[in-house]
Amino acid sequence: AREMGKPLPQGVAEIEKSAWVCEYYAENGENFLQPEHVITDAAKSFIAYQPLGTILAIMPWNFPFWQVFRFAAPALMAGNCGILKHSPNVTGCALEIEKLILEAGFPANVFSTVIVEVTDVEAMIRNERIAAVTLTGSTRAGRSVATIAGSEIKKCVLELGGSDPYIVTDTADIESAAKACITGRFLNAGQSCIAAKRLLVFEKVYEEFKAEFLKLAYDLKVGDPLEEGTFIGPMAREDLREALHTQVNDSVAQGAKPLIGGYIPDGPGFFYPVTVIEESDETSPVCTEEIFGPVAVLVKVRDMQHALEIANSTRYGLGAAVFTGDSSYGESVALNELEAGSCFVNTFVKSDPRLPFGGIKTSGFGRELSLQGIREFVNVKTIYVA
Incomplete structure (x- = not known):
């Protein structure tokens, strides 16, 4: 409410929804990442899902808690670390999110907030310690992030504008x-x-x-x-x-x-x-x-x-x-x-932890939430034992 003008009841609803997505992945994340055995000519063959590493999350101000936890809950459950670059007008929210994750029992530095200028983002994406990038923002920002990530051959998920x-x-x-x-x-x-x-x-x-x-x-x-x-x-x-x-x-x-x-x-x-x-x-x-x-x-x-x-x-x-x-x-x-x-x-469009969320055309690519969301930032590894 104080940082971006959201009425209190809507802010409370956003916090409750953020808790819901955490509970959803706490209950389902392990099953979503179980190895999948496949019958082939091998004595044993299966698909494993392993973390990529550190994911840079570039997030907007309009749902300052929900959009972060929409990324963080599945990414952390998959074994990744997260670095949050939030919008500068919701810095207080960003710092509070980092504090909440630490208080929840995650080790220090598994999830960190950085307060940097937009001009610093390119260097962060190019840093060898960043394995992938997710952005929620404008189509213009998405083009920029996708171009930089693509030049480094890094995975990115883009949730962009809509009409x-x-x-x-x-x-x-x-x-x-x-x-x-x-x-x-x-x-x-x-x-x-x-x-x-x-x-x-x-x-x-x-x-x-x-x-x-x-x-x-x-x-x-x-x-x-x-x-x-x-x-x-x-x-x-x-x-x-x-x-x-x-x-x-x-x-x-x-x-x-x-x-x-x-x-x-x-x-x-x-x-x-x-x-x-x-x-x-x-x-x-x-x-x-x-x-x-x-x-x-x-x-x-x-x-x-x-x-x-x-x-x-x-x-x-x-x-x-x-x-x-x-x-x-x-x-x-x-x-x-x-x-x-x-x-x-017969109802308005909304996101739900149980359903994949994302767009086509210039609204982005990749999916957040549900089974698809937790598998965006993993190495889908094939194991074949002859």
């Missing part, structure tokens, strides 16, 4: 869909890679959905993250607010219609009001760029084909959701039509 489309069909439960879209868009002040960036609503139910969505949006309290009832705190930094406002203004200049919000309020703090925009130009900044703040974009679509054309037109591919009264149809769309690493039906 998640949420498709609301004409058979959806409108009230339920609106609630899910409100949470998916405005949780953490919209500062999430898997937030609902584009709401693609069938024209038959567009006005009904818009009215319900606006009603819920009006009720969201923006204010001090330490005060009871606050759902949206200030944005994490002034430059982030300015960039968001520029995206909104540029889109309005191209014809987008602001329904509520869309201005920088007077007073202290990097607050930005709940903003809802109607958009008909699919090439505008709010449709083509990642929107990292409390701005929802409503787009009217004719049918599913039209919705999918817009949904899949982005260079991102992190998450997506579809709302429909026919869950089997929604599952088919999610499985066969939407281009994303995670597709949800």
Whole structure:
């Protein structure tokens, strides 16, 4: 709350989720890494999973505990060491995480926090003691890290930006869909890679959905993250607010219609009001760029084909959701039509320790969480005994 503006209840939920991922890997990590015996021509052949060494984790500020533990829990359970380079505006969180891991009984230096400048990161990646790198951040940062790691032939996992489309069909439960879209868009002040960036609503139910969505949006309290009832705190930094406002203004200049919000309020703090925009130009900044703040974009679509054309037109591919009264149809769309690493039906996109998490296209590569996550940073070793 103090370092990046997250409302207290959301901060508590983040800590509880971080504990959950630790418990999950404590309970399942050993089984995930058991040798797998394979019948071949050999007298004995099997696959072993062994640690790589020291992993450099470059982490962002928006979920300062969860995103670290999402990496650390499986990596440490696999026998690796971790070095955390956190965002400079959440240094207190970074130091607290190191303290918690030490207090949990891990030996000193198994997990360490370094407080360095961005310009020092390249040298760290190139250091021979670093075996691999994981980054959660922007696509631009991902390109840079991947280029450096690739030149050193080092494994990297990238969880990058997103422009998640949420498709609301004409058979959806409108009230339920609106609630899910409100949470998916405005949780953490919209500062999430898997937030609902584009709401693609069938024209038959567009006005009904818009009215319900606006009603819920009006009720969201923006204010001090330490005060009871606050759902949206200030944005994490002034430059982030300015960039968001520029995206909104540029889109309005191209014809987008602001329904509520869309201005920088007077007073202290990097607050930005709940903003809802109607958009008909699919090439505008709010449709083509990642929107990292409390701005929802409503787009009217004719049918599913039209919705999918817009949904899949982005260079991102992190998450997506579809709302429909026919869950089997929604599952088919999610499985066969939407281009994303995670597709949800009748709820908002979220990460879960039991399920792999990651994206395609410029949203990154590799997976975190679940069985796949713990096996990202291991040597998959083949043993063959003739």
